[in-house]
Amino acid sequence: MENAGEQDAGPPRVRVLGPFEVCAHEGALVLGGTRIRTLLALLTVNAGRVTGVGALVEALWGGDAPPDARRTVRTYVSRARRGLVPLADALGTGELITTHPAGYTLLVPPGLVDAARFERQVTAGREALAASRYAEAREILADALALWRGDAYGEFTAVASLRSEAARLESLRLTATEDRVEAELATGASATLVEELTGLTEREPGRDRLWGQLMIALYRANRQADALDVFSRARTQLVERFGLDPSARLAEIHRQVLDGDPRLLGQRPAQSVVTRLPAPARNDLPGDIPDFAGREPELTRLLSAREKAPDVTVVTAIDGMAGVGKTTLAVHAAHRLAGHYRDAQLFVDLHGHTPGQEPTSPAAALDALLRALDVPADRIPADQHARAALWRAELATRSVLVVLDNAADAAQVRPLLPGSPRSLALVTSRRRLVDLEAADVISLDVLPEADAVVLFTGVVGQARGDAEAASVLDVVRHCGRLPLAIRLAAARLRTRQAWTVRYLARRLQHARWPLAELSAGDRGVAAAFALSYEQLDDARQRMFRLLGVHPGPDFDAPAAAALAALDLADAEQLLESLVDDHLLQQHAPGRYRFHDLLRRHAHTTGLDEEPEPDRRAALRRVVDFHLHTAYHGSRLLDDQHPPINLDPPGCEPWPLEDAEEAMGWFDANHRCVLAARAAAEEQGWDTAVWQLAWTLDNFHYRRGDLHANIACWRAGLAAAERLGDRAAQARAHRRLGLVYAPLGRFSEALDHLGESLRLAEEIGDLLGQAGVHYVLALAWHEQDDHVRALARAFSSHDLYRTLGNTKWETRALSLIGTCYSHLGHHGEARRYCRTALALSLRRKDVYGEADSLESLGRIANDLGEYEKALEHYERALELWRALDNTYRQAGVLSALGDTHRQLADSARARAAWRAAEELYRARELHVAADRVGRSRTG
Known part of the structure; x- marks a missing residue:
């Protein structure tokens, strides 16, 4: 890096109040061409703050940016970094330009930039002037003005943002000159x-x-x-x-x-005559809310913002869904902070979300703000950029708090932000202002339950709330803990003395249109939601109302894409935009949901605006999405599960890769698939009803979710009966028999299994018959009738062998060994189980391997070979965990507990039993859990 000569040597500094220069000890640095100098000038304006890549592209090329502009910006930044190396060395720091996800930041010490020094000295001079220290003020202001060597950012007049900053500085320079003259007049100067x-x-x-x-x-x-x-x-x-x-x-x-x-x-x-008479600080803030409740963490952040960054302009953006209390919080915080901003406390409604009114233009808002500071009309320029510069200049030496309420977007707000650390801006918006630079963002959620109760009782009165505390909880839950809904519900109750809180809760619970209950006068939750919806473009409106059709409690982008018949990228973009608009929540990465009240509004909007055939087609697509994705997932979990034939889908299912991914998908979407099954039942799509029960069966079994499996198969059986599909009926009866037995409902299990066997024989379904015999063996085993169990296990084995179904043949061999073990024929038992294990290993059947090892462990335990039993059980447990089969894990843990007890290791026995009982209880398998519990406490 070369320098420009020793004639300009001096301390490190960045000079913008005249020709743009960056100086190290050896003098002014050679920075590069016009665009690199422009880039550095832009970074200097925002020193300490992020300058967005988009802003850099716009400044460097305007509307003629090349396709690779962003990559070129990276190249320029790299060259600028190299050019600044001597300055970094002189300062003893690392790189001066840091990369941020949104852009770049120039990190230079306070006071290195002459414009920053100028503003600080002007502030000090005005403070001395206000304190009647005229000689001191004159000297400080004269020194500040002496920093100017020409026009600020003079070579960058073609760049709008730099031109605006230059206008701001020039306005401040002129005001500082007036202040210096005033100080000189006060010390007696005249003719000079x-x-x-x-x-x-x-x-x-x-x-x-x-x-x-x-x-x-x-x-x-x-x-x-x-x-x-x-x-x-x-x-x-x-x-x-x-x-x-x-x-x-x-x-x-x-x-x-x-x-x-x-x-x-x-x-x-x-x-x-000369100095401005001190006037009372202007306060435009709306009145504070007397029954303000909660928001302590957010208030703490707002009230401590200045202490965390005293030298940085404080801008806090508060966003959240309609009715969540953004303005209430901003006004409450502003009243608490007012004493720290002595010159003015200003409030501007930007009408970003006001019914029947266009958002306030930045120029109009600036006009109102400048007039609020008593700037004469003749001094307020017509050009918006000039107004913004004047606004920042006026705030440079003032301490002002400004609430910019109800903002439409960052572009509306950006020109209104103060440029001085002496002032604070609080911005509220229904939309996340993610592109608002240098903003601390507070995204409001609904109130915690305890704060929601405090808010409700604060409106209706403490005595009335305390008298029906349980019903108050019901009301705030029906309101979704949304502050606007709570206030409106409480206001209705307060004006109806004949109502009780319990009566209000029941009205909210049973109302056909619950949102109609949450209104008072011209205020209403539905109206607030409707306004947010109306301000969406057509694509987002359609996605919003179609999501009201989605039957599940949440959804991901693939499901939304199927619902709306869009490609995945478009669907994800719309979902993310709705999150930014606070019409959706993203409660986990990649998963979205509505607030309860917004879900009802979306559903109602869909009924009102989406044609019924389109709604039905969308619902069918999302049912097909869950059916086909779940079917593929179930096959990955166990490809020997008897397959079924599906109609071609009306959408693109999600391509699951392996069993692990399938289990993850089922865990995330289980309730959605259940909801799709219920929706199919309501629509009369009976084939989809029983097929969805089939798709969930493997997952339910692995998770031990037997109650959900029963509900699915009962619905599936009814659907199959309506269809007259005997094969589907046989499947449903067989699966119900499998589930009822471990729940202790043995007679029901036998009834279903008997009917399944009859139907399978009628239609000649040998695979179905083999499955019934296998399940009957398990059922009799549960009843400790091992003779009958053994006979059914042999019948199952013979049919599977005839069909060439080697995996299920292996499992039947393992079951035969288990039955022999309980009958005391341990040699036969071990022979069958070892054969099953060998076949499983040869065929890489992990499920069969785990099943065989579990049976071998039981045999070893019965023979008193406890160490060998532990070895088999622990290996089986490892495999069941690898398969993510919590139901079989619970069974092995229970057996491990029994074996540890035989070895007099009571601590390990209790730990294993406790783990087994917790797994059973989690799935409401209380019969099995009670059995394990008795072992643990016996």
């Missing part, structure tokens, strides 16, 4: 200022403060006539160029000159 003020009034004829200062300087120089002539010229300029009359302040100076007011000659001019 006339020439400077004459030039300033010619360049800035709209600034009445300069005209007034010139009149005072002339009057003190014994040039009363010239002072009066200045007033005449000022009035002409103001009227002809700006259509304004002279201000009251300027008119007062004119009167004092005419009267020869001696106060104009004093070393300390009357405040009514």
Whole structure:
């Protein structure tokens, strides 16, 4: 890296108040071409904050950005980093440009940039001026102004953002000049200022403060006539160029000159003449909420924001769904913070989500904010960028809190943000302002239950709430713990003395249209939701109302894609956009859900706006999605499970890769598949009803979720009967028999198995017959009738062998060995189980291997070979865990507990039994859990 010569040597610094320069000890650095200099200038404007890649592309190329602009930006950043190495070395730091997911940040010490030093000195000078330390103020402000070497960012006039920053700094420079002149007048200066003020009034004829200062300087120089002539010229300029009359302040100076007011000659001019009279801090904040409840973590963040970053402009964005209490929190926090911002507390409704009203333009909002700071109308420029610069300049030496409420998006807010760390902006929006730079983001969720109760009782009265505490809980739950819903429900109760809280809870629970209950006057939850929906584009509206058709409690992007007949990328983009709009929640990576009240609104909107054939087609697609994905997943879990024939899907199922992924998908989507089965039943799609029961069977068995399996197969049996499908009926009866036996409902199990066998024989289904015999063997085994169990196991084995179904033949061999073991024929038992194990190993049948090892463990235990039993059980447990089969894990853990007890290892026995009991209890298999529990406590 070369330098520009020793003539500019000095301390490290970045200079923007004139020709743009970056200097290390050896002098000004050679930074590179125009675009690299522009990039560095942009990073300097935002020093310490992230500059987005999009903003850099826009600044460097405008509307003519090449396709590879973002990659080129990375190249420029790399070159800029190399160019700044001497500065980093001089500062003793690492790289000065850091990468952020959204862009880049220039990290330089405070005060290294001359513009930052200028602003701090101006602030100090104005504070000294306000404290009547005029000589000190004059020196500080003069030093600040001496930092200027020309036009700020002068070579970058083609870049809008840099042009705006230059205008802001120039406005601050002019204000600082006025303050310096005021300090000089206060120390007795006069004639020496006339020439400077004459030039300033010619360049800035709209600034009445300069005209007034010139009149005072002339009057003190014994040039009363010239002072009066200045007033005449000022009035002409103001009227002809700006259509304004002279201000009251300027008119007062004119009167004092005419009267020869001696106060104009004093070393300390009357405040009514030169200095601004201290006025009470303007406070536009709406009234605080007397029954504000909760939000303590969020309040703590808001109230401590300045302490965490005292040298950074504090901007906090509060987002959340309609009715979650964003404005309430912002106003409450603003009242708590007001004492720290002495100059003004301002509030602007940006109407981003106001019925029947367009969002406020940034230019209009800036006009209102500047007028709130008493900036004269003639000083407010028409151009939005100039207004934004003036706003930041006005805030540079003030301490102001501004609440920007109800923002539509970041573009509306960005020009309104203060640029000085002395001020604070609180922004509220229904949309996540993810592209708002330098913002601390607080996303509000619904209230915790305890805070929701406090809010409700705060509205209806503590006594009334305490009298029906249980019903209060019901009400806030029916309101989804949404603050707006809670307030409206409480308001209705408060105005209806005949109602009880319990009555209100029942109305909310049983109302056909619950959202209609949550309204009062012109406020309502449904109206708030409707407004959020209306501001979506057509694609997001369609996705929102179709998701109201989705039967499950949550969904992922593939399911949403099937529902809306979109490709996956488009569906995911719409879902993420709805999350940003707070119309959806993402409670886990890749999974989405509605707030309960929003789900009802989406459902109602779908009924109102989506044609019934389209709704039905969407529902069919999502049912098909779950059916075909679950079917493929079930085959991955056990490809020997007798297959079924499915109709071609009306959508694209999710391509599961292996059994592990299938179990993960089932775990995440289990309730969705159950809901799809219920929806199919409601629609009369009977084939899908029993097929969905089939798809869930393997998963239910692995998880030991026998009660859910019963519910599915009972619905499946009814559907098969309506269809007259005897093969499906036989399957349903067989699976119900399998599930009822371990639940202790033996007679029901035998009834179903008998009917399954009859139907299988009628239709000549040998595989079904083999399955019935196998399940009957398990059922008799559960009843300790091992003779009958053995006979059925042999029948099953023979049929499977005839059919060439080697995996199920292996399992039948293992079951035969188990039955022999219980009958005391341990040699035969071990022979059959070892044969089963060998076949399983040869065929890489992990399930059969685990099953055989479990049986061998039981045999070894019965023979008193406890160490060998432990070896078999532990290996079987390892395999069942690998298969993620919690039901069989529980059985092995129970057996391990029995074996540890035989070895007098009571601690391990209790631990194994406890683990088995917990697995059984988790699936509500209380008969098995009680049996294990008796072993543990016996």
